[in-house]
Amino acid sequence: MKTVTIYTDGACSGNPGPGGWCAILEYAGQEKLLSGGEANTTNNRMELTAVITALEALKEPCEVELYSDSKYVIDALEKGWAKGWRARGWVKADKKPALNPDLWQRLLQQTETHRLHCHWVKGHAANEKNNRCDQQAVLESQKYR
Numbered sequence: 015m016k017t018v019t020i021y022t023d024g025a026c027s028g029n030p031g032p033g034g035w036c037a038i039l040e041y042a043g044q045e046k047l048l049s050g051g052e053a054n055t056t057n058n059r060m061e062l063t064a065v066i067t068a069l070e071a072l073k074e075p076c077e078v079e080l081y082s083d084s085k086y087v088i089d090a091l092e093k094g095w096a097k098g099w100r101a102r103g104w105v106k107a108d109k110k111p112a113l114n115p116d117l118w119q120r121l122l123q124q125t126e127t128h129r130l131h132c133h134w135v136k137g138h139a140a141n142e143k144n145n146r147c148d149q150q151a152v153l154e155s156q157k158y159r
Contacts (some may be wrong), residue, residue: 015129018078020068023137023147024060024084025155033060034154036147037068045069051154058149061087062117069124077129083137083144092132096122121154 019040026033032049048067051060061084069078082088090096099105099112100122106112124130135141138148 015075015077017065017079018072018097019079019081021081021083021143022061022064022087022140023082023144023148023151024057024062024064025148026057026060026130027155029107029159030054030056032155032158033057034151034157035060035064035067036150036154037064037071037145038143039068040070047150048149049154051157052159053153058084058086059114059135060155062114062121064151066117066124069121069130070092072128075129077131079131079133079143081135081141081144083135085134088132088134089140090118091121091125091130107124110151132154134153 021038024035026034031051033055036049039046048071053087065080065082080125096118099118104112135144137144
């Protein structure tokens with residue numbers, strides 16, 4: 015299995031408001047940048063979209079080292095929350111509806127294809143690729159102002 019490293023970030027001006035996302039994929043010394051945005055969205059939807067789009071861009075099952083500054087994404091994957099939400103019909107343990115079930119469904123499908131290793135990184139800190147993703151996500155969100 016190929017090992018791919020992915021860095022992602024999402025941004026939103028207002029929550030909800032115009033948003034953007036970015037992913038950097040690295041494999042064998044090559045880098046690919048993916049980005050986009052939406053006119054009316056949330057920060058969490060942009061964080062999820064970045065991860066989903068990056069994973070969906072992979073042409074075969076891969077070992078993936080995922081770096082994100084989103085505790086929402088990393089914790090929901092690592093701690094099994096998202097699988098629990100799905101098992102309960104997109105209801106959280108506190109009986110409230112889980113947010114973004116459409117995106118979580120797509121992301122969980124990708125986790126069944128790829129072997130995902132999640133790494134939380136501090137946002138706006140020393141991680142150069144996370145900072146690049148953040149800058150690009152902000153640029154994407156500004157297209158919708």
